Amino acid sequence: MPVRNTNPAGSSSALRSDVLRALGVVKIATADQIQRLTAPHLTYRHTTKPTARARKAARTSAYNAALTDLRRHGLVETGGWTRTGDALRTLTPRGLAAAAYELGRPAEEMGGTARAAAAAGGTHPLAVTETILALLRPAPNLDLVANEPEAARHAAQAAAHASPGLGSLSGYATEVPLPATGTWARPGRGGAQADLVLTAPEDDLPLLFVEVDNCHETAERLAAxxxxxxxxxxxxxxxTDGQEQELWSTRWSGFSGLRRRSAYPPVLIVFNRVGARNPDLTVQRLSALTRPHWEGEDGYGGGPHAYDGKIPLVATTLELLRAHGPAGEVFHRFGRTAPQRLLDAIALRPS
Structure with missing residues (x-):
């Protein structure tokens, strides 16, 4: 009884933990996105409900209960609404601290609460969350859909056996400051803020920076x-030993192999076709504008190109990433002619 009084919506501690972890990573999400990130098997339940709205309401009901209880505790708030009427959930400052604990991250690495973005409709943060889903490709537990209708089981099996994603949810971080001056906690002018950073050494991907564009930005702004x-x-x-090293390597420690490769970490640009700009034309112009950053130099005696101080730049669309995942040959590395798998595209030598 005391637990029910504390959490009147009846949510479990495990589910509240999942919600905090998800929002700690993505900052802004709908209940539907949180469910797809943390319990993908639920996507294949309640499939006999008569409408898509009813099916979504059924599979997200437990998450809405957890969000209600977390809101009662002052950890979560509704920051705005999508154009389709879904509530945008964000963390409060107290919720951000709780999420840091759940994720095992230092509080100073958590970023902000993203209240302003949620109030504006959150179209860009939601696209970043969809990019995480497309890279991560959470697979359903087939044992949890064993009693569902045949069509639902077959759909779940197709998802479970599709090409895998990269890393785990805890390996993703959003809105990460990249200070060219100042400190990590108080960045100065001249730096950037990464939409998404992924570390997945278990999948041979030590570090990847990701930018998401809703096809609103010009190539010149992206190049900047x-x-x-x-x-x-x-x-x-x-x-601490008085030796110089690159600032980025002090935060993403354990990836010293990147420096032996001589190139900087790769940057993936994901275009989400909602704006008016044609991503194919944007990539052509962006490739030309950024050539000094990515083009290798001729190797000695006609050997392989050298990439000291160069950034591997790769582009794809969210549509292609959703359909094929990181293992699909849908990634265009600037300077190469044919699309490749993501891990091949960011490699210094063409496979």
């Missing part, structure tokens, strides 16, 4: 952000 990435990557600091 790549310039800021380059300034951040070049920034050097002294470690």
């Amino acid at each position: 952000k790549i310039d800021r990435y380059a300034r951040f990557f070049r920034r050097r600091v002294r470690d």
Whole structure:
């Protein structure tokens, strides 16, 4: 009885923990997105409900209960609404601290609450969350849909056996400051803010920066952000032994192999076709504008190109990423002619 009084919506502690972890990563999400991130098997339940709205309400009901209880505790709030009427959930400052604990991250690495973005409708943060879903590709537990109708079981099996995603939810971080001046906690001018950072060493991906564009930005504005990435990557600091090292490597420790490769970490640009700009034309122009940042130099004696101080730049669309995942040959590396798998596209040598 005391537990029910504390959490009147009846949510479990495990489910509330899942919600905090998800919102700690993505900052803004609908209940539907949180469910797809943390319990993908529920997507294949309640399929006999008569309408899509009824099916979504049924599979997200437990998450809405958890969000209600977390709101009662002052950890979550409704920051706005999507154009289709879904509530945008965000963390309060107290909720951000609770999410840091659940994720095992330092509080100073959590970023902000994204209240302003939610109030504006959150179209860009929601696209970032969809990009995480497309990269992560959460697979349903087939044992949990064993009693569902045949069509639902077959759909779940197709999802479970599709090409895998990259990493785990805890390996993703959003709205990450990349200070060219100042500190991590108080960035100065000239740096960037990454839409998404992924670390998945278990999948041979030590570090990946991701930018998501809703096809509203010009190639010139995107190129200016790549310039800021380059300034951040070049920034050097002294470690405790007095040795100079690049600032980025002090935060993403354990990936010293990247420096032996000589190139900077890769940046993936994901275009979400909601705006008026043609991503194919944007990529053509962006490739030309950023050539000094990505083009390798001729190797000695006609050997392989050298990529010291270069940024591997790769582009795709959210539509292609959803359909094929990271293992699909849908990633265009600037300077190469054919699309590749993501891990091949960011490799220094064409496969």
